[in-house]
Amino acid sequence: MAKGSRQPPAPLAGAFDIDGFRARLLDWFAANARDLPWRRTLAPYHVWLSEIMLQQTRMDRAVAYFERFLARFPDIGSLAAAHEDEVLKLWEGLGYYSRAKNLLRAARAIQDGHGGVFPATFEAVRALPGVGPYTAGAVMSVAFGDQRPAVDANVERVLARVLDIGRPVSEPAVKRRILAAAWELVPPGEARAFNQGLMELGALVCAPRKADCPRCPVSGQCLALQRGTVAQRPVPTARPETIRIDMACGALLTGGRVFIQKRRPDDVWPGLWEFPGGVMEAGEGPEEAMIREFREETGLLVRPAGKIAVVRTSYTRYRITLHGYFCRAAPGQDPQRGHRLHEAVEARLVRPFELGAFAFPSGHARLVARMLSDVRLEGLLNALD
Incomplete structure (x- = not known):
């Protein structure tokens, strides 16, 4: 042996x-x-x-x-x-x-x-x-x-x-x-x-x-x-308490492209791509949370341009409700050169059809699918060019 x-x-x-x-x-x-x-x-x-x-x-x-x-x-x-x-x-x-x-x-x-x-x-x-x-x-x-x-x-x-x-x-x-x-x-x-x-x-x-x-x-x-x-049998192990989390994120549209960022290697879902966002604070609405999280993570000030969807996902004992928004850069903001990453290691501006080449966490992947099937997307891209 x-x-x-x-x-x-x-x-x-x-x-x-x-x-x-x-x-x-x-x-x-x-x-x-x-x-x-x-x-x-x-x-x-x-x-x-x-x-x-x-x-x-x-x-x-x-x-x-x-x-x-x-x-x-x-x-x-x-x-x-x-x-x-x-x-x-x-x-x-x-x-x-x-x-x-x-x-x-x-x-x-x-x-x-x-x-x-x-x-x-x-x-x-x-x-x-x-x-x-x-x-x-x-x-x-x-x-x-x-x-x-x-x-x-x-x-x-x-x-x-x-x-x-x-x-x-x-x-x-x-x-x-x-x-x-x-x-x-x-x-x-x-x-x-x-x-x-x-x-x-x-x-x-x-x-x-x-x-x-x-x-x-x-x-x-x-x-x-x-x-x-x-x-x-088997005798069950006590299940950990389920934790419910409300989150919001934004798909920034600019110049016919979408802003995405890559998660840090020491974070949850390391190495995956996402739309900037995070946990909603007490008393905060999803649009407010998206704006705040976008600014905290990228230094960019954005404005909502329509809701994409609300999706629900699970991760271990967490049950996540994710509010996804289209958004645009506020006047004077430069998404290409003016961003400063605080929660990611890389950012890209990609064409919507290129999103399929990137791996996203399940909630964000579902938002990508909803975005690409949204009849408003082309009009939003053209309006924001």
Whole structure:
């Protein structure tokens, strides 16, 4: 076993039929595995890319993004040579953009440190930017057949029910117990199929809201089913309080172009483009907030020229209501040379049809779509030229 990957003590009771569990799960997976593009090749690059995309993303969306991403970046070398803006644009809509930035950093690390060949040891994969223990285990077991588990949220849920664990899976002791059980269950020489099967079982049968126990191949060994606690497992973790935020931003139109700025690398949504704006203060209307935020972020004084839309988005526990406005520069203001960036690292004036080449946070991306379909846009551009 590789250094640093010692198997935890066996947690399964002596009466647990390990061989039967393995056999039934493997037979079920062989008959029910979904046809996913990365399973057709099992190439390390493909498996790694899919695992990064599937973090915080539904399978159906991930498949479409995977195929588009792979068409543009068919190998590590092409990804390593990419500009960050292009990677972020392809990622637009998936959210959690640090994943895309880490993909690029990892591809460059593989290109520079491994000659463009995906590393084949757990330690080397784990050392890549954005790769945690689960992702490293999944890549090693699925792409290389390494004898180790891969414990994601699906696997945690399945084993929390099979073992009828009465504590939240977020607790460190519970995580250790589940990991130890996963180590013990992986059959010699079958880690690739077994780990995928366990994840597939959690995705298709042992689902979060409702487990389809009659279809489960290992229901006969599920303690939660025997004890009538399936609906209570896993024990939920207390959800953080939802925070609602009202924001306003402005799309400054000048000279037939639109003003956009690039967020700082240490900010939320780093490296993405946006329309200047921010949080509405107490007692402030959205137009007032847009004017104030534009001045604070760029030094430019602007005036509203019509509302684009109000869009609502979510980010972790935040629920954001974003008011978007067209705006124009006040007399004497020079958006091209007179701006001073305080919350961004770069600004550009671009033609509306060029906006599609830039990656925006989801709320701003929705405003872009509304802008481009707005019948007023051409008239506003002409009136403000």
